[in-house]
Amino acid sequence: MTRRLRLGMVGGGEGAFIGAVHRIAARIDDRFELVAGALSSDPQRAASSAAAIGIARSYADFREMARTEAAREDGIDAVAIVTPNHLHARIATAFLEAGIHVICDKPLAVSLDEGEALARLAREKGLVFAVTYTYTGYPLVRHARALVQAGALGDVRLVNVEYAQDWLSLPVEHQSNRQAAWRTDPALAGPAGCLGDIGTHAYQLAEYVTGMRPSEVSAEVATFVPNRPIDDHVQAMLRYANGARGMLWASQVAAGEENALRLRVYGTKAGLAFDQQNPNELWITPLGGASERITRGRVQSAEALHATRVPAGHPEGYLEAFAQLYTDAASCIEQGATQGDGWLTTVDDGVAGLRFIDAVLTSSRANAAWVTIE
Amino acid sequence: MTRRLRLGMVGGGEGAFIGAVHRIAARIDDRFELVAGALSSDPQRAASSAAAIGIARSYADFREMARTEAAREDGIDAVAIVTPNHLHARIATAFLEAGIHVICDKPLAVSLDEGEALARLAREKGLVFAVTYTYTGYPLVRHARALVQAGALGDVRLVNVEYAQDWLSLPVEHQSNRQAAWRTDPALAGPAGCLGDIGTHAYQLAEYVTGMRPSEVSAEVATFVPNRPIDDHVQAMLRYANGARGMLWASQVAAGEENALRLRVYGTKAGLAFDQQNPNELWITPLGGASERITRGRVQSAEALHATRVPAGHPEGYLEAFAQLYTDAASCIEQGATQGDGWLTTVDDGVAGLRFIDAVLTSSRANAAWVTIE
Amino acid sequence: MTRRLRLGMVGGGEGAFIGAVHRIAARIDDRFELVAGALSSDPQRAASSAAAIGIARSYADFREMARTEAAREDGIDAVAIVTPNHLHARIATAFLEAGIHVICDKPLAVSLDEGEALARLAREKGLVFAVTYTYTGYPLVRHARALVQAGALGDVRLVNVEYAQDWLSLPVEHQSNRQAAWRTDPALAGPAGCLGDIGTHAYQLAEYVTGMRPSEVSAEVATFVPNRPIDDHVQAMLRYANGARGMLWASQVAAGEENALRLRVYGTKAGLAFDQQNPNELWITPLGGASERITRGRVQSAEALHATRVPAGHPEGYLEAFAQLYTDAASCIEQGATQGDGWLTTVDDGVAGLRFIDAVLTSSRANAAWVTIE
Amino acid sequence: MTRRLRLGMVGGGEGAFIGAVHRIAARIDDRFELVAGALSSDPQRAASSAAAIGIARSYADFREMARTEAAREDGIDAVAIVTPNHLHARIATAFLEAGIHVICDKPLAVSLDEGEALARLAREKGLVFAVTYTYTGYPLVRHARALVQAGALGDVRLVNVEYAQDWLSLPVEHQSNRQAAWRTDPALAGPAGCLGDIGTHAYQLAEYVTGMRPSEVSAEVATFVPNRPIDDHVQAMLRYANGARGMLWASQVAAGEENALRLRVYGTKAGLAFDQQNPNELWITPLGGASERITRGRVQSAEALHATRVPAGHPEGYLEAFAQLYTDAASCIEQGATQGDGWLTTVDDGVAGLRFIDAVLTSSRANAAWVTIE
Structure with a gap:
């Protein structure tokens, strides 16, 4: 072992x-075994x-933790960052500087500048930097991505x-x-509320599966609850370079909705x-045919099987x-795959999310004018 | 009887x-009994x-039919207009002039001007003018509308x-x-393809259930099939006067989609x-609760029962x-309810659909700028 | 026409x-046009x-109606029998004797003897005798039957x-x-309550789709509502000649159930x-694969298309x-197909239903002992 | 901690x-931490x-493991038994004798005698003996049980x-x-194949939720795959003391089925x-109403929340x-709740499963005659 x-x-x-x-x-x-923490x-x-x-x-301070763990023979290999958003960049920087791999919750940071700096630093240091876009760990999300890559949907x-x-x-x-408190406070969550918390998940899932990044966005954020200083709703239209719309x-x-993240993709051959x-x-x-209900466990693609533990129907x-994200991060660390394995979402995906947030906020301030992404 | x-x-x-x-x-x-026609x-x-x-x-010409039937003792009470869109206004005008009630397929006409003229004429003549927005005939659509009216969703x-x-x-x-041929030919279908054919259904259903007409739209139409002279896709963002978004x-x-008309409405209390x-x-x-699956036949609102024939589970x-639209039109005709009964979609709904088409096309030509509706 | x-x-x-x-x-x-009736x-x-x-x-008496209509030049071609069960046989006999085709609600009669006599009489007279097992009129039930016949499920x-x-x-x-009153009264409904009213539908649907009639049944009826003189529940195990179980x-x-008639069939190759x-x-x-959701309108088998009016998604x-049963009965009458067309359920299916009722009641009286059907 | x-x-x-x-x-x-094993x-x-x-x-022999671990200061608190069925009783006995708590896969044993002996021994020794009826660990199964107990379904x-x-x-x-090999070999699996492997899960789930054990069963097992020396199908009718049927x-x-364990319970008030x-x-x-879709995470009963980790929609x-079974077993061990906590399935549930197997096999050999359970 x-x-x-x-x-x-x-x-x-x-x-x-x-x-x-x-x-x-x-x-x-x-x-992994969890051996050290600065939990608060x-x-x-x-x-x-x-x-x-x-x-x-246990450490009282994350900087001390980074320093001390880096110095120990049996110090940590990686750190998981699960604080409110405004601290992500500072903490990640400290651990990267100390030569420790990072697994960071999303959004990566509260500004695009912060995020780009992290991406540069991780590259310089040659460290794995995973960003936990949870939903990309589902076997059938990976299978979907593989299907699109293989052309099963057409264009x-x-x-x-x-x-x-x-x-x-x-x-x-x-x-x-407490969850609500920090997530609706721009000082802790950054400038994007719903947009940063879940809008980025939606954006990332679409990109992950289609392999396509939109080139332009027309969007507006809205706040429905009175006196909330941050958005609680976002809607957007997307244009892609190949002419696709979104x-x-x-x-x-x-x-009434619980956690309804839903993706549909329609191509020239199938949806x-x-x-x-x-x-x-x-x-x-x-196109014109009968729906097929593909199930985890039964579908035999390498991508899905890689992320599967128990048989179909369980x-x-x-x-x-x-867990899959942690497992893939472990493999990347062990294999020195500092750019990821092609399936694990990394700091670059985190930066892409921040670019989307930026573009949406820019568009929204301009009455939903079209804004180029990137 | x-x-x-x-x-x-x-x-x-x-x-x-x-x-x-x-x-x-x-x-x-x-x-109804069908006794006369100009079927081609x-x-x-x-x-x-x-x-x-x-x-x-059987008549070879709709004008002759209008004239002759109007003159007969046993002439028709109402005419159903089921031609390609570009003829709707001409035909409806002929029958209204002849004092015959009209049941017209949607879209009502190929321009807002035509539509408004029809609405005026119908009003002048004191005739029933139904526009067959089919989906408003479903008992549960009517129940949904009644729920929103009653405040079950909150704001x-x-x-x-x-x-x-x-x-x-x-x-x-x-x-x-042949269906595809005329529906993609602007000379027969009017300036809106997908937008006119099914976009208007979507627009109308949302308005019917919520009782709210959007005040502004930012939209673009698109054509994916090469050399098609009309749109085959439309997407839009909506703003409502009360601050709601859509x-x-x-x-x-x-x-892969067959005929997927789906509506979701979220209020302050329920969705x-x-x-x-x-x-x-x-x-x-x-909000925060368990979904309830309301079924036709079992739900006992007057609005739903009115449009129900057989028990739940059938x-x-x-x-x-x-059929419900025909039945409601019959009742309106018999009762002289020339403005409709509050549930039957009429020429005014047809005009609203044309206004929406107009606004979307205007917005789309202006790079999806916000356009005021009405 | x-x-x-x-x-x-x-x-x-x-x-x-x-x-x-x-x-x-x-x-x-x-x-059809409905021109005569003895409605009560x-x-x-x-x-x-x-x-x-x-x-x-309008007639006050069904015998007079049969006689008079048979004598008229423009007399009825067929009669629809929609009375409580105990009258089916008497009425059907009168119209068959008069040379008039019969469309009869199920169950065909209140005893197997009655049913067999009707089948003999219909055959002698060379008349169409449809029994309205409604659910066999669904296009996808017919498609299912065709699939089983074609071996798509294996054995x-x-x-x-x-x-x-x-x-x-x-x-x-x-x-x-009133519905409940006659359906729970053995004098009007016959000896079988739930068993006759809906158990026969279930039995018939299974037979229709599989093409297999069970050879033995072990069953019991039960009555849950106190003082109800007839069964309101039935459950049974089935054995088929080929070793299949049911x-x-x-x-x-x-x-909580509305009208939940559900059939599942599992073969060696598929379910x-x-x-x-x-x-x-x-x-x-x-077997081992992904489910396919076949839809009416999209599936292109002759059997399904025959019974389809509007496109998929409608x-x-x-x-x-x-309606399909009426249409098929009309075709049989017009074509003189007195034994049916292979898809329309006829008096023979009605008799099979009565045999099943008989076997279940016999088994139930014998503490659910196995009883041979036929 | x-x-x-x-x-x-x-x-x-x-x-x-x-x-x-x-x-x-x-x-x-x-x-738990896994520290010792006799894995093969x-x-x-x-x-x-x-x-x-x-x-x-690592141990080469389970008896040696029981002995050695019992003697160590830091020996195991509990053993998980996950061998083929025929070894369960022998292994459990060895660990119980050594004073070690047991967590055993189902079925508990290959004969009722074996099972009853285990139940006696566990009681004598005052040890926790969990049997892993997995499906009872679902929060909504526990909620369902609580609903039935509270009378939400009526009788x-x-x-x-x-x-x-x-x-x-x-x-x-x-x-x-290899899975199939031992599960279809009576020497390893015991006399019941499908019946023991999954039939017991079905039986147990029904009992767990309803709180009712059937009093009589009429059943038959069947083997569809030629030369298989054990059943691969079982079907049964049930009678309950209160007159209920099953x-x-x-x-x-x-x-086509994956792992389709489905339970429906109908009472006088709801299903x-x-x-x-x-x-x-x-x-x-x-009864007569609209279905409610209760979701894990959103439902707030103590029983469901106890078994829930993440919010609704996740x-x-x-x-x-x-995991819930392990967690509940841990709590029982820590609290000395050797009879269980009322929710964890124990050796007594394992014995009940064996009684059901016994009754079904007896009934099946007698041509599905009714057999009293217990």
């Missing part, structure tokens, strides 16, 4: 949602969280992606919902549909998709 | 799709079609409507597909979803929805 | 469910019902059919529900699934399936 | 399906499997449970499919439906359900 990689974590103290998810994800495939900026809380979770080495004509939730429909940020929307005020709420199935319909879910 | 109303038909000769649909629809609830502009074909269908009085924030087909993905207009798209090149391909169910999900479909 | 066939109706006066359904069904494809055994009600519906000739191993409703969960027969159940006390509540789709899944429903 | 419990494993060497599943399940919630009866393979997996202490009338797979449709046991079937030759292939939703339909699956 290859030894487990040693993992550290910054953020994710008690009560945080995404930190606990990262920890489960890191455990599922048994490629409050040293007390950091220590008690580490003790509760059973992490051996892509239409892209339709949406991400709808309802959990910010009311001003819950004022009701001791629509993208994301909303956190879509009453596909994927809904992350039913991630064990992928629909392909040929549903895998969100945590397994997340 | 009230006597059956006497119906005439213009267009709909052998091989036409929508003419046959209208005839079945007129029969289902037994409120080719007199030979008109006569043979009439004979095949069993229509007593509407988001409107999402789409209409996707794939039958024009290839240049079938050159392959003896997205609308319609495509006839969405590979709803309807797919005309599964018209016996309507989904309502309260699916009704497209033809019954179409 | 072939002239419309002249149709009479016995039963189906005001307030009856199935009579109205038969009338719509007879109108949809325009092959109460002459007053018969006359007023006929007037309300617009039937020209059939398992048959699973169910029919679940909830409308008799409470003692509604005592609450002025399960069948039907219930009118399955809380199929059909739910009449979603009749525009049929599922085929090959849902057809229960009334169109019912 | 409570220290992680130390876990051993017997069986589950390289290439085994269920061993890997148990290991992931044990990791997900981080309550082949010492070489045992050692290499342990090394590959990273297990510290249960009908129980319908099925478990359909297709992976044994062909004689794959002769094609180097049907159960399980098949491993149902072409419920659950399909483990879509475990994030549970359907409740009141699907959990089979591995999380399995």
Whole structure:
């Protein structure tokens, strides 16, 4: 057995949602052991969280952690960054400087400049920098991507992606919902609310599957909950270089929706549909034909099998998709694949997400004028 | 028994799709008998079609038909117009002038001017003028409308409507597909292709259910099939006076889609979803709650029951929805409700559809600039 | 045009469910005109019902109707029998004796003897005798049958059919529900309640699609509502001559179910699934493979197209399936196909249903012992 | 933090399906660390499997493992038994005798006698004995059970449970499919094939949710694949003491089915439906009403929340359900709840499963005569 990689974590103290998810994800495939953490900026809380979770080495400060771990014989191989967005860049920089691989939650940073600097630094240092676009860990998302690459859809004509939730429909940020509080505070979340939190997932999923980056966007963000200082809805029209058209929307005020990330892609030969709420199935319909319901476990492509643990009919879910990112990051680290393996989303995908955020905000300020992306 | 109303038909000769649909629809609830027709502009074909269908009085010319029927003691009460779009206005005018009620396929006309003239004329003459927006005949569409009116969704924030087909993905207009031929020919279909054919259905359904007309639209039409002189795709962003946002798209090149008209409306309290391909169910999900699957036949609102023939679990479909329009038109005619009954779509809805077409084409020519509707 | 066939109706006066359904069904494809009726055994009600519906000739007595119509030049070609079950045999006999074709609701009769006598008489007289097993009129049921016949499933191993409703969960027969009243009264419905009303549909659908009649049944009926003198639930295990196994159940006390007739058939090569509540789709899944969702309108088999009116995505429903039986009966009458056309369910299918009822009741009385069918 | 419990494993060497599943399940919630194993009866393979997996202490023999671990200060707290069925009883006995808690795959044993002896021994020793009926770990299965207990369905009338797979449709046991080889060999699997492998899951799920054990069963097993020495299909009718009826079937030759365990329960007030292939939703339909789609994460019952990791719309699956059993076993061990916590399935549920197997085989040998259970 290859030894487990040693993992550290910054953020994710008690009560945080995404930190606990990262920890489960890191455990599922048994490629990491979590041995160090700076789980909170409050040293007390950091220590008690580490003790509760059973992490051996607790730090009060992420810079100290980077320094100390880099110096240890048995220091961490990689760090998972699961803080609010505004800290991502600072923390990632510290660990990259210390020669430690990074696994960072999305969005990568709160500005495009920050993100580009991180990408440069990771390249200079020759380190793996994974960005956890969770939904790309689904076997059927990878299969979809492989199908498009193989030409199964023909030329892509239409892209339709949406991400709808309802959990910010009311001003819950004022009701001791800590998640809501930081995600609706531009000082912590950055300038994009719904756009940064889930709009980037939608954007990234469409790009990941189609292999196409839109060239222009016409968009507007909106805020439905009074006095919220950040967007809770975004909608956009997309143009692609090959003439394809697209629509993208994301909303956190879509009453009744849970976590509805749905992608449809239509080509000259066939269309596909994927809904992350039913991630064990992928629909392909040929032009004029009958839909085929492809299932995880039954489909035999290398891309899907690579990301599959149990047979068809034994549903895998969100945590397994997340685990796949950790597993792929582990493989990249072990193999020195610092540019990724072609399937793992990296700092470059993080930068692409920031470019999209930038373009949407620019367009929105200009009354939804068309803005070139890049 | 009230006597059956006497119906005439213009267009709909052998091989036409929508003419046959209208005839079945007129029969289902037994409120009409079809007694006269000018089924084709080719007199030979008109006569043979009439004979095949069993229509007593066949005319070679719609003007002659209007004149003659108006003069007969037992002349028709109403005429169904099922020709290509460019003839709608001329024919409707002839029958309105002759004092005969009109049931006209959509789009109402090929220009807003034509449409407004029809609306004026119908009003002057005090005649019923139904426009067959088929999908408003579904019991659960009416129930959805009633729910929104009653405030079940709270204030509407988001409107999402789409209409996707794939039958024009290839240049079938050159392959003896008569439907495709006239629907892609601006001389017969008018300036809007996909936009006029199905985009107007999407627009109308959203308006019918929400009771809200968008105030501004940013849109672009596109043509994917080379050398097609008309759009086969349209996408738009919508703004409403109350701050609500919307997205609308319609495509006839969405590979794999059959006739996917889907509406979602999200309010401050709940969201709803309807797919005309599964018209016996309507989904309502309260904010943060569990979805409810409301079914035709089981739901007991007056609006739904009015449009229902058989009990729950005995699916009704497209033809019954179409029949409902005929039945409501019959009631309006019998009761002299020349402005409609509040549920039947009339010439005013037809004009609204033309306004939408106009605004979309204007916006599209201006690189998707925002255009005020009305 | 072939002239419309002249149709009479016995039963189906005001307030009856199935009579109205038969009338719509007879109108949809325009092959019949309803010209005579004995709509109620109460002459007053018969006359007023006929007037309300617009039937020209009303009779107070079905025997007089048979006699008189047979004598008229323009007498009816066929009669539709839509009374409670106990009268079917008497009425059908009268019209067969008079040389008039019969379209009879199911179950054919209240005893196997009655049924067999009818089959003999129809044969002697050389008349068409259709039994309206509605669900066989669905295009995708016919397509399913054709697939099985063509060997697409391989050898059939398992048959699973169910029919679940909830409308008799409470003692509604005592609450002025006329439907419930006669259907739970053995004097009117015959010895089988749920078994006769919907169990026979389930049985027939399985046989229709598989082409296989079970050789043995082990079954029990049950009555859940206290003091109900007839079964409201039936469950059975089936054995087929080729070694296949099956399960069948039907219930009118399955809380929450509307009209859930569902069939699954598994063969050595593939399985199929059909739910009449979603009749525009049929599922085929090959062994180890991905499910295919076949849709009405898009599937191009002769069997399905024969029973299809409108294109894919324009849902057809229960009334169109019912109409198909009328249309096929019309064709059989016109072509003198007194044994049916191979697709229309006839008196022989009605007799098979009675044999099944007989076998189930025999088995149930013997504590679910295996009983040979036939 | 409570220290992680130390876990051993017997069986589950390289290439085994269920061993890997148990290991992931044990990791997900981080309550166990796997420190010892006798992964194969082949010492070489045992050692290499342990090394590959990273297990510290490898044993060539389970008896030696039980003895040695019991003697160590840091010996295992619990053992997971994941061998073929015929070894379960022997291994469990050895560990119970050594005072070590047991987590055993189902079926518990290959005979009722064996099973009852295990139950007695576990009781005597005062040890936790969990049996991994995976599907009871789903939050919505627990919620369903709580709903039935709370009377939400009224009195249960009908129980319908099925478990359909297709992976044994062909004689794959002769094609180097090791899973198939032992599961179709009575010497390793015991006398029940499909019945023991998945029929018991179906039986157990129905009992778990309804809280009702059937009093009588009429059943037959069947073998469809020639020369297979064990059943690959079972079907049964059930009677309950309160008059309720049920049907159960399980098949491993149902072409096209993956892992279709589906339960429906109908009571006097409402019905419920659950399909483990879509475990994030549970359907409740009141008598005569609209279905409610209850979702994991959104439903707030204590039972469901106890078994939930991530919010609604972030699907959990089979591995999380399995993890829940480990987590509940850990809690029972830590709290000394040797009879379980009321939700964890234990040796008594394992014995109930064996009683069902016994009754079905007895009934089947007697031509499906009714056999009393217990």
